[in-house]
Amino acid sequence: MLRHFYNFTLIPLAIGASPFWILKTKRRGGLSKRLWEKLGRYKEVGLAAERKVRPIYVHAASVGEANIARKLITRWSTRYPEERFLLGIGTSTGFDLARQSPPANTEVIYAPLDLSFVVTSFFAAFRPKLVVLIEHEVWPNMIHYARERSIPVALVNARLSLRSGKRLAKLRPLLGKMYQGLSWVGAQSDEDCPRLEAIGIRQESLVVSGSVKFDPALDTPSASDFNPSKLLESLGEGPILMALSTHPGEELLFAKAASQVRDARLVMIPRHMERRDEIQEELSAAGFKVVLRSTMNLVDGSSARGKILVVDTTGEMPAFTKEAQVVFVGKTLLSKGGQNPCEAISASVPVVAGPWFGNFEPLATQLRNCEGLWTIEDEKSLESALQTLSESEERASKQAKNALSTLEAHRGATDRTVEALAKLLEEE
Structure with a gap:
């Protein structure tokens, strides 16, 4: 019932916010027909046509999360070169950055909006075998429809401040089931674990992995061999x-x-x-x-x-x-x-x-x-x-x-x- 209410309110909010979002995207020079991917239309995406290939989907919000995702995929592709990856970015700036220097075996798309009809269209087009969310990108419909299709969902680089933890812990009766749908959660530090458990994340799925963002072992690739x-x-x-x-x-x-x-x-x-x-x-x-x-x-x-x-x-x-x-x-x-x-x-x-x-x-x-x-x-x-x-x-x-x-x-x-x-x- 809560998810249905979420969907009921999200659609008018998305419609109301769309003119401002389009204007902002235009100022950043990001307006293109690729933006239809946000609504589940993937005519220009090769992986959508390769029905035998089930990619790993990595979902990032903007530039910061995109850099974490590229860092993760770069190492993943090196160690497991047989894997294919789909990198979804929420903003035009992050999308342009990722497209300039995508990791090996990776196709970059605009991340789907968390509307039911969009998310179901996304899963029908790509049939991912794993969904990886970066930091705070936890979306109800994405998690719901992934679990409905027996697709595991992981949260990477999870962090929760003391203030945010207290606020979300109060909402556990409403949001707890969503967080319980996460198959694996990699926390940045020991301090994050009790706060993440308090909002509903299962203890058995929670591991302290450290921060991919702060890992000095692998630099984020630059857009090119540009030397300034x-x-x-x-x-x-x-x-x-x-x-x-x-x-x-x-x-x-x-x-x-x-x-x-x-x-x-x-x-x-x-x-x-x-x-x-x-x-x-x-x-x-x-x-x-x-x-x-x-x-x-x-x-x-x-x-x-x-x-x-x-x-x-x-x-x-x-x-x-x-x-x-x-x-x-x-x-x-x-x-x-x-x-x-x-x-x-x-x-x-x-x-x-x-x-x-x-x-x-x-x-x-x-x-x-x-x-x-x-x-x-x-x-x-x-x-x-x-x-x-x-x-x-x-x-x-x-x-x-x-x-x-x-x-x-x-x-x-x-x-x-x-x-x-x-x-x-x-x-x-």
């Missing part, structure tokens, strides 16, 4: 200070602080590239010169010298991050929650961030405790951190090593997850 060194050389010769996954207001704050570092080359990679015009206008109004990655002309390299580079292209952040001397991680100072610091840490680049890192607990606290993260409070302290880390190689190296040692606790999480899911398939 020439682009960065055209900006000047000083230290490269980089702001990653920034949100509104953080670009200007970073520019003001980083510009005080002598001869610094400034690079910004916003969380949402469709904000490029807004960022360029804001920085230009403050007196900074800006060049967009998408329009950068290397024929006359001097034209970029002294300008701030705003990277408004998809899939190149890993390549840029490896070139930085110091990075500032966004959504930690003027916005709350935090973005992923692990790409920089894995590249041995020291990380600076604001105090609001709740989405990455307990990792953020662990990084602070071992002096692997420099926490700043405002523009002045950001300037001081960037200045110190760019001038003191010893200080920067020590912080980077401390941070990398914290990630070591998650080393092997990808392999442990792959082995557990492969065993689940054998048992089924």
Whole structure:
């Protein structure tokens, strides 16, 4: 009855939200006929026609989950090359990123909306033998129709904060049956287990596997063999200070602080590239010169010298991050929650961030405790951190090593997850 009520209310909500979603997707440049896949139409998907092939379906929400999925599939495909994979992405940005560099034996689609008629159409088209959900992507209809067809459902990289755990535990009478439908759950840490059990996940299905996201054993593949060194050389010769996954207001704050570092080359990679015009206008109004990655002309390299580079292209952040001397991680100072610091840490680049890192607990606290993260409070302290880390190689190296040692606790999480899911398939 609860699922029927969910379906009854979801359809009008989806219809009402669709104009806003279409407008947002258009701004990101993601409008295409492939979007019909969200409604269960798969004419351009090869696996839909290969009836003898039963793929493993991996479901990811956006860019962050897509990177986890690619990391997982890359290792899985290496160890089990006979497997075929279907990677479903919820957003156009994540979809474009995954399509630029799909893992071996993988076809990328738009993830189906969790409407009954869409999900049943999805299962009829692909007949997956396993459904793998990433982090928080737990959907009632997806789980219901998978279990109805005796298809196991696994949840990878599961994490539940104390606050979310308390809230969901109160809803256990309503949601408990859905969570009980999960065949295997890989928790990121021991602290997550009691909270996950409290919302209805069966103890016998719950395992502490570590975080695939934080596993330093296998870097997320970049979109190509792109090397940004020439682009960065055209900006000047000083230290490269980089702001990653920034949100509104953080670009200007970073520019003001980083510009005080002598001869610094400034690079910004916003969380949402469709904000490029807004960022360029804001920085230009403050007196900074800006060049967009998408329009950068290397024929006359001097034209970029002294300008701030705003990277408004998809899939190149890993390549840029490896070139930085110091990075500032966004959504930690003027916005709350935090973005992923692990790409920089894995590249041995020291990380600076604001105090609001709740989405990455307990990792953020662990990084602070071992002096692997420099926490700043405002523009002045950001300037001081960037200045110190760019001038003191010893200080920067020590912080980077401390941070990398914290990630070591998650080393092997990808392999442990792959082995557990492969065993689940054998048992089924």
